[in-house]
Amino acid sequence: MHFLSNILFALLLIVGVGYFIMNVKKLIRNIKLGRDIDRSDQPSARWKNMVNIALGQSKMVRRPVAGILHIIVYAGFIIINIEVLEIIIDGLFGTHRVFSFAGGLYDFLIGSFEILAFLVLISVIIFWIRRMIIRIPRFWSKEMTSWPKNDALNILYFEMVLMSLFLIMNAADYNLQQLGVGHYIKAGSFPISQYIAPWLPQNADTLMWIERGAWWLHIIGIFIFLNYLYYSKHLHILLAFPNTYYANLEPKGKINNLQSVTDEVQLMLDPNADPYAAPPEPEGDEMPEKFGASDVTDLTWIQLMNAYTCTECGRCTSVCPANQTGKLLSPRAIMMKTRDRIEEVGRNIDKNGEFKEDDKSLFATITNEEIWACTSCNACVEECPVNIDPLSIIVDLRRYLVMEQSSAPQELNMMFTNIENNGAPWQYNQLDRLNWKDE
DSSP: OHHHHHHHHHHHHHHHHHHHHHHHHHHHHHHTTSBOOOOOSOHHHHHHHIIIIIISOTTGGGSHHHHHHHHHHHHHHHHHTHHHHHHHHHHHHOOSSGGGGGTHHHHHHHHHHHHHHHHHHHHHHHHHHHHHTSOOGGGGSTTOOHHHHHHHHHHHHHHHHHHHHHHHHHHHHHHHHHHTOTTOOSOSOOTTGGGTGGGSOOOHHHHHHHHHHHHHHHHHHHHHHHHHGGGSGGGHHHHHHHHHHTSOOSOTTOOOOOHHHHHHHHHHHOTTSOTTSOOOOOOTTOSOSSSSOSSGGGSBHHHHHHHHHOOOOOHHHHHOHHHHTTOSOOHHHHHHHHHHHHHHHHHHHHHHSSOOOOSOOGGGTSOHHHHHHOOOOOHHHHHOTTOOOHHHHHHHHHHHHHHTSOOOOHHHHHHHHHHHHHSSSSSSOGGGTTGGGGO
16 A cells, blocks of 8 residues: 555656646746847846845835745745655655654754744735735736736635645644554654644544645645646746846946947947948847847847746836826736737747747737836836846837837927937027027
């Protein structure tokens, strides 16, 4: 019986981990659909970013209630899952609490895991109350339709069930240890589950069924959760670290220039240049095939990783001045729509072996009204707890509209014309600009 159980567990492990690896490969492939960009500069600053923001959660605690609760859940997720290693060994070899030989250290670890599990359970319940009873507005914005809303709730329910199963498993184990049943030797400390134990049946056979049932459901739940990540906003568990490491280190407000455009402007401003001379030929791949971006393959791989890393927390949208004044723009929606389009392109590749033109683009879901409502203030970039940059995508979409489609609001077209004719955004001849001082 134990042998069949071990075989079944091995198969479950292979399928669960194998499917996860397959999804990770698909994720990497989709991110690599973006253009290349070099973010290898300032490695010390990048490591500091990752340690402070991804590991240390420094930007989460700017909103203390959610921040502290998130740290508890985050710490619980990382630390409690250390026990998964013991569960895997026990499952493969038919042992029980294989690390119990560590004695006092093992007791300390199991006790710590229990306290963390209880705190995680309380934190997740508070998160559910904030979302479903208090109904914090940023969780109920118009882009939070059925799937994003249900996805967030699914994660909370997963955490509740996994933590409950962990504590029930330990409570049954505690009772069996007290009864001295079989291989249930006294091992571990149970500061929380010992108070659950009296509520369980005291019959040894029933307790063994409860303990084994909770054990199996717990590990099956972990494998399901592991493979749910790819389809969920919870993917930021994996991507927050590379996302913060490769984040833009330039001062906020500095927008990168296209070198090909810069060269032409410098030529135009050169007083010694021949106005009738042809522009200089670009070197190598300097001249882009397209100015700006109309689809996800025109964005950089960093921007695509940003989209997959988005936690859909809505902090960016909650501080966006355009959104706060009733405009259509939501930085969170920009990231969600970008990720949806990446997935659409990925499915296209899966089906056809390569991307087949589908006459769609980012503009199919991101409207001009959203793009031009942005004030480029960087509030969304500053607020994001994992350093996502929605503004960079908006800027690239604008570049495409202006430089490829000659499509911009009338006010901007007037400004462009004035700059071209007068060298300034105002509708005055350069010689007349100082006339105001004589009035």
